Amino acid sequence: MTGVIPAAPPWDVAQWFNTDRPLDLAALRGRVIVLGAFQMLCPGCVEHSIPQLKRVHALFPPGDVAVIGLHSVFEHHEAMGAIALRAFLHEYRVEFPVGIDRPGGGDPTPLTMRAYGMQGTPTTILIDRKGRLHRQTFGHLPDLQLGAEVMALVRAGPGLPDQNAGAGAVCSTTGCALM
Amino acid sequence: MTGVIPAAPPWDVAQWFNTDRPLDLAALRGRVIVLGAFQMLCPGCVEHSIPQLKRVHALFPPGDVAVIGLHSVFEHHEAMGAIALRAFLHEYRVEFPVGIDRPGGGDPTPLTMRAYGMQGTPTTILIDRKGRLHRQTFGHLPDLQLGAEVMALVRAGPGLPDQNAGAGAVCSTTGCALM
Amino acid sequence: MTGVIPAAPPWDVAQWFNTDRPLDLAALRGRVIVLGAFQMLCPGCVEHSIPQLKRVHALFPPGDVAVIGLHSVFEHHEAMGAIALRAFLHEYRVEFPVGIDRPGGGDPTPLTMRAYGMQGTPTTILIDRKGRLHRQTFGHLPDLQLGAEVMALVRAGPGLPDQNAGAGAVCSTTGCALM
Amino acid sequence: MTGVIPAAPPWDVAQWFNTDRPLDLAALRGRVIVLGAFQMLCPGCVEHSIPQLKRVHALFPPGDVAVIGLHSVFEHHEAMGAIALRAFLHEYRVEFPVGIDRPGGGDPTPLTMRAYGMQGTPTTILIDRKGRLHRQTFGHLPDLQLGAEVMALVRAGPGLPDQNAGAGAVCSTTGCALM
Numbered sequence: 001m002t003g004v005i006p007a008a009p010p011w012d013v014a015q016w017f018n019t020d021r022p023l024d025l026a027a028l029r030g031r032v033i034v035l036g037a038f039q040m041l042c043p044g045c046v047e048h049s050i051p052q053l054k055r056v057h058a059l060f061p062p063g064d065v066a067v068i069g070l071h072s073v074f075e076h077h078e079a080m081g082a083i084a085l086r087a088f089l090h091e092y093r094v095e096f097p098v099g100i101d102r103p104g105g106g107d108p109t110p111l112t113m114r115a116y117g118m119q120g121t122p123t124t125i126l127i128d129r130k131g132r133l134h135r136q137t138f139g140h141l142p143d144l145q146l147g148a149e150v151m152a153l154v155r156a157g158p159g160l161p162d163q164n165a166g167a168g169a170v171c172s173t174t175g176c177a178l179m
Numbered sequence: 180m181t182g183v184i185p186a187a188p189p190w191d192v193a194q195w196f197n198t199d200r201p202l203d204l205a206a207l208r209g210r211v212i213v214l215g216a217f218q219m220l221c222p223g224c225v226e227h228s229i230p231q232l233k234r235v236h237a238l239f240p241p242g243d244v245a246v247i248g249l250h251s252v253f254e255h256h257e258a259m260g261a262i263a264l265r266a267f268l269h270e271y272r273v274e275f276p277v278g279i280d281r282p283g284g285g286d287p288t289p290l291t292m293r294a295y296g297m298q299g300t301p302t303t304i305l306i307d308r309k310g311r312l313h314r315q316t317f318g319h320l321p322d323l324q325l326g327a328e329v330m331a332l333v334r335a336g337p338g339l340p341d342q343n344a345g346a347g348a349v350c351s352t353t354g355c356a357l358m
Numbered sequence: 359m360t361g362v363i364p365a366a367p368p369w370d371v372a373q374w375f376n377t378d379r380p381l382d383l384a385a386l387r388g389r390v391i392v393l394g395a396f397q398m399l400c401p402g403c404v405e406h407s408i409p410q411l412k413r414v415h416a417l418f419p420p421g422d423v424a425v426i427g428l429h430s431v432f433e434h435h436e437a438m439g440a441i442a443l444r445a446f447l448h449e450y451r452v453e454f455p456v457g458i459d460r461p462g463g464g465d466p467t468p469l470t471m472r473a474y475g476m477q478g479t480p481t482t483i484l485i486d487r488k489g490r491l492h493r494q495t496f497g498h499l500p501d502l503q504l505g506a507e508v509m510a511l512v513r514a515g516p517g518l519p520d521q522n523a524g525a526g527a528v529c530s531t532t533g534c535a536l537m
Numbered sequence: 538m539t540g541v542i543p544a545a546p547p548w549d550v551a552q553w554f555n556t557d558r559p560l561d562l563a564a565l566r567g568r569v570i571v572l573g574a575f576q577m578l579c580p581g582c583v584e585h586s587i588p589q590l591k592r593v594h595a596l597f598p599p600g601d602v603a604v605i606g607l608h609s610v611f612e613h614h615e616a617m618g619a620i621a622l623r624a625f626l627h628e629y630r631v632e633f634p635v636g637i638d639r640p641g642g643g644d645p646t647p648l649t650m651r652a653y654g655m656q657g658t659p660t661t662i663l664i665d666r667k668g669r670l671h672r673q674t675f676g677h678l679p680d681l682q683l684g685a686e687v688m689a690l691v692r693a694g695p696g697l698p699d700q701n702a703g704a705g706a707v708c709s710t711t712g713c714a715l716m
Contacts, residue, residue: 076628078624084616087578091580143326148327259445263399413679500596502589504681507684
């Protein structure tokens with residue numbers, strides 16, 4: 001069944017915070033990615049999603065799990081620019097990398113949000129070590145479930161040969177099976 | 180490092196609820212066990228531990244994870260007998276199996292609690308598919324962490340050869356490594 | 359409109375805790391009474407009502423507001439007797455007086471619960487300085503509202519002449535004093 | 538003791554939201570005022586103060602209690618301008634009047650914040666029907682206490698003559714009426 005898991009679409013980010021260099025899926029290959037799309041003036045994001053992303057960031061080793069925020073502004077654009085976001089990240093003590101989803105010209109919805117077909121914010125996205133999209137959920141995901149799903153992807157292993165490609169895998173089916 | 184993980188001590192249970200037959204480690208071999216030791220009149224157990232055990236019970240497939248309550252009464256024994264516990268389990272909608280930790284004669288601490296060296300209630304205990312004791316924590320464990328740790332044990336796989344016994348394992352180190 | 363506020367029915371209590379002597383409405387006349395009917399194995403009582411009663415007890419001066427618990431057991435009687443209640447009050451650090459609502463013979467509902475026509479537990483009851491029943495609510499009452507209503511009764515004043523009885527009442531200094 | 542309660546300093550507001558006309562202490566004379574000073578990017582304000590002000594606004598009759606927000610920006614000024622505040626009020630469903638505390642030239646602290654000597658945000662301020670400052674608290678105030686204190690000021694009565702000024706005051710029916 002793992003063959004049907006789609007590749008995560010690339011990100012289109014206009015500006016990064018909390019990182020020295022731009023990030024993309026290729027740069028993070030080999031790590032599980034917890035991507036949280038949010039808006040700084042979205043109450044559900046501020047109450048649930050940002051604190052949860054901070055907890056994930058504190059719990060898992062950075063070599064295994066990369067927590068990334070994506071500021072996907074689709075309303076009140078004039079109130080949620082780069083300067084406002086910088087102040088928000090400072091006040092809310094957000095220390096993981098956050099990218100600004102690139103505005104999309106005439107469409108109020110930014111480009112990455114469109115590429116993923118997100119329904120709104122917050123959206124929680126899980127990407128495995130090989131860049132495949134395992135979960136995309138609009139709204140709140142309980143901590144217990146998120147912890148379990150992230151760990152399932154972590155335990156799939158960094159050095160695993162590509163099972164879709166076929167050759168040479170020695171990992172037992174059960175031990176490496178993805179969700 | 181997996182060789183040093185100790186076997187979980189056996190349970191000494193005087194009476195079971197929510198199960199047709201007595202349970203023990205041998206009967207649950209092959210499943211991850213989340214064992215929650217509690218007292219029905221312990222505020223921290225009622226506020227945190229019981230609801231958390233219910234969430235674990237609801238999230239994980241019963242074939243992978245067995246949630247077991249252990250009523251380890253070490254104070255107010257006269258107020259927390261079997262009749263009171265039955266009413267408590269009914270009122271709090273506890274549906275997973277619960278055993279009464281057997282009273283220990285002159286010592287107010289019951290026998291299983293002593294065998295595990297528990298410091299109090301609530302205590303959360305994780306036992307892997309092979310009956311080994313991976314975690315024993317007195318107090319509150321965050322949902323995110325518990326979800327991750329349970330899943331790590333789930334992903335170790337039911338059909339794995341015993342790495343302690345030595346021979347023939349083909350599972351990759353990373354993919355099967357226990358916590 | 360105050361003329362239609364009914365007198366609170368008397369309490370029928372089998373045993374008291376946390377008080378040197380039996381309490382009744384006459385003994386508490388002149389103070390506002392916050393009466394919380396509960397059962398020690400009622401989840402909503404333990405989660406909401408008991409903590410709220412403790413907050414009321416901590417906030418208001420005892421000379422103005424008496425907080426009283428009433429253990430109105432209408433189910434699982436064998437699990438919620440006096441010995442169990444004593445342990446419960448100790449474990450949950452309940453320090454205000456609590457009375458056991460007297461069992462009612464053949465009827466599982468105790469006598470005070472019947473006299474007040476309560477629908478279940480928790481029930482929050484407010485009685486004014488003159489022994490009149492101002493509020494009886496089954497379920498949860500928000501802290502903000504409860505604080506406001508208790509203070510409204512406190513500010514009615516201990517020395518107020520009965521406004522129903524007479525004409526031309528002059529409000530005492532105490533009754534109108536600001537904080 | 539009421540004689541020592543100071544008059545609340547006047548407000549200096551640059552712009553109002555959620556009101557047809559500018560508000561000041563004189564316009565609200567006769568009503569109790571719950572004034573909440575906040576910053577839209579202050580986590581404690583967003584988590585505790587704004588929801589609490591909304592609960593106060595929903596509970597008390599507007600003829601008795603006026604809830605007023607004061608946006609007292611003393612940091613990240615460029616991120617919390619009028620356009621951003623408008624979006625914030627919309628997203629957080631804030632329906633009570635909110636004024637922008639007027640910036641103070643060279644000092645980052647705005648003028649009303651300085652006049653009141655506030656230590657930070659959130660600050661909760663209670664002003665009685667006569668414009669006197671009863672409480673000014675930096676940080677979180679429990680709902681139970683806030684409800685009680687607001688009601689104490691409400692019950693002081695709209696039509697009360699100044700008790701400090703004179704003798705023989707007759708309490709109005711409204712001021713002493715029970716619930």
